[in-house]
Amino acid sequence: MASDRFPSFIASQLSYLMNHFSQAIKVEQAWCGSKNHSGVLDRFTLCIPYCLDYIKWDIIYNAEFPLSAPDVVFGPEDEHFHPFRLTSGQGGEEMNPLKSVLSNWSYKDPTRLFVLIQELRNEYILYQQKRAGAVDDDRLMFEIDTIMSREGIEILVSSGPEKPEEVKFAVPLLDMDINKMVRGCSWRHIQKIHLQAVYSVPKRYMSSPSAPRLKLVSTPELKTLFSVEDVKLPSWVSGMCMAEYLPHLEESLRGQIREAVASIDVRRCFIEALAPLFGRPLEAEPIFCRRATFLVASGVFSFMVHFSIPTQFPRQQxxxxxxxSQHFSSQHVPIKSAVRTDYPWSPRWEPSQMAERLFDFLVDEGMNFKKYCNEMQLQV
Amino acid sequence: MEDIPLQKIAISGPTLASMIQRVSSSLADSDGLLFGHVSLITSSILSDDDTTDPATSILVANVTGFICSGAPHSFSDTLARFDSAQQAPGGTHLIGWFSGRRRSRLQPSMREFAVTASISADPMLSFPVLSAASWRFSPRVFFIFSTPPAVGQGTTIHTHEYRAYQYHPARETFEPKSVSVVNIGPGFRGHYGNFSPKSPFPLLACESSGSMVMQEDMEVETLSVLAPATKDKELDLIVEDFQISDLGRLMGTEAAAYTAGLEEMYEKMLGKINTLTRQVEKSSARVIELENLNSKLRAAVAGIKKAADA
Incomplete structure (x- = not known):
């Protein structure tokens, strides 16, 4: 419903949370729990990134009682997660950060929901570590013991009636700050690459434990610079443990990231080499140099050429x-060609030579494209 | 004897219905306390051994009454610590609490866990189990009421869902328990004793002015100012001396004189009831007025412009 909205005190706490959390939090759905104020949203489901997945928690505010702190309903699989208990220790009176945010709740303070969610997520990390520690498997015990000292590691134990028990690790890789390596980068969140390792817990007395399922996962924005899908993972030798595996992987990744950052300049040189022949670009993406658009004229026919330059440039053309810019479809959309790579190309050429060959190709191709555009327009 | 599992939770149909009514008519989420008793029912297997063996007997919690404030967090502080100022009505014990959360998942929340843990941990609140006095039970019953989260607004179908749990402090878990709704009928005769009404007549001082109360423009003083009227005392005197056997005098020679006296007494009784109802009506109206005012103030705090005001 278009008229549905958050009351201001919830809206300000929610927007602070979304803007300040270290990872991207989403509101999956929001709805109204009030009798009198229909259309006033006071409860919502938060999708909080955890262990390369999301945990979904329902945050229950009361629009009727704005002074009260919100309540949280955790996921159905986390019925044993009780972060907020009084009887910790004997007296239960000591204040942990979670208790103090709840006991000093102020609806006016926009930071409160942020602090609450952060504290709850910290508790959740500990809760999952405890669960993983309770899994009866020697290999996992060893992995956890040797690897838990790494900062930022997250574990998720998943088990269901139908699927076998699994322990997922999300291991942050590389201590390099990729954000700082890219000049003028506009990423809001810290870019990270994680190794996801999924261990299935074997039934007791099974022969040899299988290798974990491994996968690299990066923050989505990193894709414009470096695609983890292109990385070939070192193979997992039977009997290996993660502490052995990670150094090799990190070493090779470190090199590839450096290469990816260096390739920005290679792309920039290429765009610059195009300029003397094509004229100044109409538009060029300046940070990662992945896109540039030039205006080309062939006689009286003028058209635009959009270049999309892959991360693997110049190996990939x-x-x-x-x-x-002169022919339009019946929906008044400019007529355009498919993405083309059928032009002369060699990664070993100098940028100036690449530009020359491209220019020659486009001079010829301009006539064909004009013909194509005229035909398309006639069909309309 | 701490973690005795309940076999089931019994509640009378009207009590459950009125809880649902209270929850669904309150402005926002609301919670309240459950009163009743816990009894050990020994199964009818005849045995020479007369010790109560837990294997053959079942433990049943009977919910006989409740209070609901119509607001959330009404008897616990921001840290979910239970405020034990609430007194259970005579003959019953606090056996647990309930939470009504509109449009949310039917699963105990973070706060509900903490409140339940707090109530069940209070040694002052434990009470003996009926028919097995050596056993003690602390309040561990928890009811949750909700409506489904994802229904479109403006639907004409009202769905109310509820679920009952027993809390286990050692395992820190809520164990779902079946709720047996006790209604009237031959199948439920065995339960009748569990739900005998125990509410005392409210101790309200009030005036009675005989047939005068029928007048519409009668003035009713506020409860605080009202002193027990002399006629009221008069009525008490008559009622005190009254014996059922006296009704025999309605027949025979004395009848004419006695009927008049009896009628007068009835009239006074009616008057008293009438005054009481009017006072209840007026005070209820005043309570609603105050509630609406509070609601408006809260809406102002929350920054909600209320469409319903127009």
């Missing part, structure tokens, strides 16, 4: 898309 750029994709070209031609777009007419």
């Amino acid at each position: 750029p994709g070209l898309m031609l777009m007419s």
Whole structure:
């Protein structure tokens, strides 16, 4: 419903949370729990990143009682997660950060929900570590003992009636700050690469434990610089443990990231080499140099060429898309070509030579494209 | 004897219905306390051994009454510590509490866990189990009421869901328990004794002015100012001396004189009831007025412009 909205005190706490949390939090759905104020949203489901997945918690405010702190309903699989208990120790009176945020709750303070969620998530990390520690498996015990000293590691134990018990590790890799390596980068969140390792817990007395399922996962924005899908993971030798595996992986990743950062300049040189022939670009993406658009004229026919330059440039050639500035479809959309890579190319050429060959190709191709545009327009 | 599992939780149909009514008519989420008793029912297997053996007997919690404030967090502080100022009505014990959360998942929340843990941990609140006085039970019954989270607004179908749990402090878990709704009928005769009404007549001082109360423009003083009227005392005197056997005098020679006296007494009784109801009506109206005012103030705090005000 368009008229549905958060009351101001919830809205300000929610927006502070979304803007300040170290990872991207989402509100999955929001709804109204009040009798009198229909359309006033006071409860919502938060998707909080955890262990390369999301945990979903329902946050229950009361629009009718704004002074009260919100309550939280955790996921159905976390019925044993009790972060907020009084009887810790004997007196239960000592204040932990979670208790103090709840006992000094103030609806006016926009930071409160942020602190609450952060504290709860910290408790959740400990809770999952405890669960993983209770899993009866020698290999896992060893992995946990040797690897838990790494900072930022997260574990998730998942088990269900139908699927076998699994322990997932999310291991942050590389202590390098990729954000700082890219000049003028506009990423809001810290970019990270994690190794996801999923160990299935074997039934007792099974022969040899299988290798964990391994996968690299990066923060989504990193893809414009470096795609983890292109990384070939070192193979897992039987009997290996993670503490042995990680140094090799990190070493090779470190090199690849440096290469990826260096490739920004290679792409920039390429765009710059295009300029003397094509004229100044209409538009060029300046930080990662992945896209540039030039205006090309062939006689009286002028069209735009969009270059999309892959992260693997120059090993992979750029994709070209031609777009007419004179021909439009019946929906008034400029007519454009498919992405083309059928032009002469060699990664060993100098940028200036690449640009020359491209220019020659486009001079010829301009006539064909004009013909194509005219045909398309006639069809309409 | 701490973690005795309950076999089930019994509640009378009207009590459950009125709890649901209270929860669904309150402005926002609300909670309240459950009163009743816990009894050990020994199964009818005849045995020479007369010791109560837990294997053949079942423990049943009977919910006989409740109070609901119509507001959330009404008897616990911000840290979910139970405020034990509430007194159980005579003959019953505090056996647990309930929470009504509109449009949310039917699963105990973070706060509900903490409140339940707090109530069940209070040694002052434990009470003996009926018919097995050596056993003690601390309040561990928890009811949760809700409506489904994802229904479109403006639907005409009202769905109320509830679930009952027993809390286990040692395992820190809520164990779902079946709720047996006790209604009237031959199948439930065995339960009748469990739900005998125990509410005392409210101790309200009030005036009675005989037939005068029928007048519409009658003035009723506020409860605080009202002193017991002399006629009221008069009525008490008559009632005190009254014996059922005296009704025999309605027949025979004395009848005419006695009927008049009896009628007068009835009239006074009616008057008293009438005054009481009017006072209840007026005070209820005043309570609603105050509640609405509070609600408006809270809406102002929350920054909600109330469409319903227009």
